[in-house]
Amino acid sequence: MTTSTHYSPSRSSLSCCQFDRGSQDDVRGPAIIGNNNYFLRKEKYSFPKRPQLDLSFRDVRYRVKEWSLRNFSISEKEILHGVSGEFKAGELVAIMGPSGAGKSTLLNALAGFTVKGVSGEVLVNGKVRVPQSERWKRTSCYIQQDSILRPCITVGEAMTLAAHLKLGCTISSAYKHTQVLELLEMLGLTHCYDTLCGKLSGGQKKRLDIALELLTNPSVLFLDEPTTGLDSSSCSQCVALMKRLAELERRTVICTIHQPSALLLEMFDTLYVVAGGYCIYRGPVRSLLPHLASVGAHCPPYHNPADFVLEVAIGEYDISLDKLVAAAETIPNDQKTVALTTGLPEETDRIKEPPSPAGFLTQCYLLYKRQLLCLKRDYTLLMARLLCHLLIGVIFGYLYMGSGYRANVLANYVYLYGSLLLLVYTGKMAVTLAFPLEMRILTREHFNRWYRLAPYYISMLLVEIPFQAACAATYLAVSYWLTGQPVETNRIIFFMIVSIAASLTAQAWGFFIGVTTPIKIAVFAGPIIAVLFSIFGFCIRYIDTPILFRWMFHVSYFRAGFHSLLYTVYGFDRMDLKCDEFYCHYKRPTKFLNEMDINDVNVVNNLILILGIGVLMHLLTASALWCKLNRR
Numbered sequence: 018m019t020t021s022t023h024y025s026p027s028r029s030s031l032s033c034c035q036f037d038r039g040s041q042d043d044v045r046g047p048a049i050i051g052n053n054n055y056f057l058r059k060e061k062y063s064f065p066k067r068p069q070l071d072l073s074f075r076d077v078r079y080r081v082k083e084w085s086l087r088n089f090s091i092s093e094k095e096i097l098h099g100v101s102g103e104f105k106a107g108e109l110v111a112i113m114g115p116s117g118a119g120k121s122t123l124l125n126a127l128a129g130f131t132v133k134g135v136s137g138e139v140l141v142n143g144k145v146r147v148p149q150s151e152r153w154k155r156t157s158c159y160i161q162q163d164s165i166l167r168p169c170i171t172v173g174e175a176m177t178l179a180a181h182l183k184l185g186c187t188i189s190s191a192y193k194h195t196q197v198l199e200l201l202e203m204l205g206l207t208h209c210y211d212t213l214c215g216k217l218s219g220g221q222k223k224r225l226d227i228a229l230e231l232l233t234n235p236s237v238l239f240l241d242e243p244t245t246g247l248d249s250s251s252c253s254q255c256v257a258l259m260k261r262l263a264e265l266e267r268r269t270v271i272c273t274i275h276q277p278s279a280l281l282l283e284m285f286d287t288l289y290v291v292a293g294g295y296c297i298y299r300g301p302v303r304s305l306l307p308h309l310a311s312v313g314a315h316c317p318p319y320h321n322p323a324d325f326v327l328e329v330a331i332g333e334y335d336i337s338l339d340k341l342v343a344a345a346e347t348i349p350n351d352q353k354t355v356a357l358t359t360g361l362p363e364e365t366d367r368i369k370e371p372p373s374p375a376g377f378l379t380q381c382y383l384l385y386k387r388q389l390l391c392l393k394r395d396y397t398l399l400m401a402r403l404l405c406h407l408l409i410g411v412i413f414g415y416l417y418m419g420s421g422y423r424a425n426v427l428a429n430y431v432y433l434y435g436s437l438l439l440l441v442y443t444g445k446m447a448v449t450l451a452f453p454l455e456m457r458i459l460t461r462e463h464f465n466r467w468y469r470l471a472p473y474y475i476s477m478l479l480v481e482i483p484f485q486a487a488c489a490a491t492y493l494a495v496s497y498w499l500t501g502q503p504v505e506t507n508r509i510i511f512f513m514i515v516s517i518a519a520s521l522t523a524q525a526w527g528f529f530i531g532v533t534t535p536i537k538i539a540v541f542a543g544p545i546i547a548v549l550f551s552i553f554g555f556c557i558r559y560i561d562t563p564i565l566f567r568w569m570f571h572v573s574y575f576r577a578g579f580h581s582l583l584y585t586v587y588g589f590d591r592m593d594l595k596c597d598e599f600y601c602h603y604k605r606p607t608k609f610l611n612e613m614d615i616n617d618v619n620v621v622n623n624l625i626l627i628l629g630i631g632v633l634m635h636l637l638t639a640s641a642l643w644c645k646l647n648r649r
């Protein structure tokens with residue numbers, strides 16, 4: 018998304034010298050923290066002050082239900098076993114532990130990203146936090162492990178769009194733009210302003226993820242393994258950045274981390290170590306080794322404390338988990354963390370609630386523009402879809418040339434059936450497979466309160482529906498003309514409307530299948546459902562349908578579409594067809610309709626049925642999406 022007044026900093030206020038210096042600083046890691054690098058130029062930034070939030074949690078448990086095929090029963094598994102802790106504003110907290118210990122599970126529970134199965138209390142400044150509450154969502158953000166960005170938009174566009182969405186209309190565009198530039202400068206991304214997100218390095222993507230969420234200046238940041246996949250200098254840079262974020266304006270920054278170097282570990286204020294779903298240490302980093310020594314685990318000289326605590330956690334030093342858990346309980350409170358903040362910090366008058374996000378229509382508009390921008394940049398797939406429809410239209414038209422006006426109705430019957438099947442398949446499959454890929458972006462942006470589900474869904478439909486309609490119309494125009502169907506305005510209009518409506522309803526089914534089923538099931542569930550419904554009306558008549566299946570006849574939009582197409586072509590008192598032989602059985606179109614048992618088709622009613630099913634499927638899809646996003 019672009020705005021006309023915006024300019025690339027590389028071309029304007031920020032000089033190349035700044036960028037060059039930033040780049041050099043990048044590779045010097047934590048050693049640079051005392052130097053004059055971009056993470057330290059705090060005074061320049063003008064972010065609105067937010068409340069300081071201390072986070073504490075008591076007896077947090079996470080249970081999942083597991084279905085056992087062998088015993089044919091559902092069992093419950095506890096992953097977090099009643100962990101407690103306190104994280105103070107201004108602290109950089111590391112949640113560490115061996116693989117599978119429950120780090121991400123704990124982070125998700127604290128962030129409110131996982132709600133189902135979580136019990137216990139999470140308190141914010143001493144008050145119970147409701148994970149779904151608007152206030153909590155406005156003051157916190159969650160950054161997932163994998164960077165999820167749209168590859169085809171630039172850093173500047175991504176930031177500008179996020180600023181418009183998250184900061185709403187009450188804040189001027191100029192101010193938003195200043196925020197964008199300041200954040201990019203702070204995170205060393207100024208020189209990437211015009212770079213496509215897909216072309217950023219791993220470290221740059223992580224920084225952009227953070228920059229995007231910092232637009233609302235949240236008080237609490239949760240980051241799931243922000244250093245995973247980065248080289249050592251990028252790791253240092255990332256942790257140095259988080260440290261500054263915690264220090265600047267006393268944000269609470271909590272992240273899970275795998276195996277930091279000794280140098281990296283020292284940069285954290287507080288360490289929370291989990292093993293097997295239990296807490297085995299919580300407190301300042303500097304107290305870790307003395308604490309472990311008190312339970313009989315002495316860290317060898319020159320050994321990385323982070324490695325050491327993981328080795329202790331997995332039992333390499335013959336210290337049982339029970340003993341470690343019991344020892345963690347005895348850590349004195351003053352050592353665990355400093356007392357929680359009560360009330361608001363100083364400078365209360367500067368503290369502001371985050372602004373309201375953009376309104377419904379603005380969200381629709383911005384998301385629609387983003388969709389269009391992505392399509393414009395990556396048009397190969399769209400062109401391929403359009404050209405395929407054109408090509409297949411030519412092939413079908415050539416194969417069934419002239420069948421529309423001849424009495425050899427069986428050829429035309431197959432053309433009509435094949436055409437509808439094609440439009441149903443292309444409509445359905447194009448979105449069935451595309452949607453699961455969108456899900457991760459949607460989950461991240463929706464959770465971090467960029468926008469609501471309805472504007473997202475509407476913006477997606479505003480792009481997908483016209484495009485599928487255009488593809489269908491391309492195919493129909495070419496094949497209709499080549500096959501010699503009747504050239505009568507009413508018939509052409511009905512033919513086009515019914516075919517396109519069926520294709521769009523199939524598309525709605527595609528969305529539904531894509532949202533509700535895993536991708537591996539979706540690839541065959543889509544075609545199976547299409548074929549199942551296509552049987553009714555094509556090779557079986559209503560009177561020949563077993564009673565058990567007659568309901569499918571009524572709800573099959575394919576049947577409704579196919580019968581309507583046949584009636585549009587052969588009904589409405591069509592004159593006799595051209596007969597090239599001595600005797601043509603179906604010279605009179607009504608004879609054919611009578612034998613097919615479709616002489617009284619109501620095209621308008623069928624159209625209402627097709628569109629009704631389409632609308633219903635969209636409503637079901639949106640409901641399923643809502644459940645997925647809000648019932649985690």
Ligand SMILES: Nc1ncnc2c1ncn2[C@@H]1O[C@H](COP(=O)(O)OP(=O)(O)OP(=O)(O)O)[C@@H](O)[C@H]1O
Nearest residue numbers: 081096114115116117118119120121122123273275
């Ligand atoms: N929904 C779930 N259903 C079943 N098991 C789960 C579920 N979520 C987590 N687990 C299990 O809980 C344990 C902890 O998972 P979690 O992802 O929190 O580990 P982690 O410490 O972050 O590991 P890693 O560092 O390898 O990412 C794992 O054994 C995982 O298989």
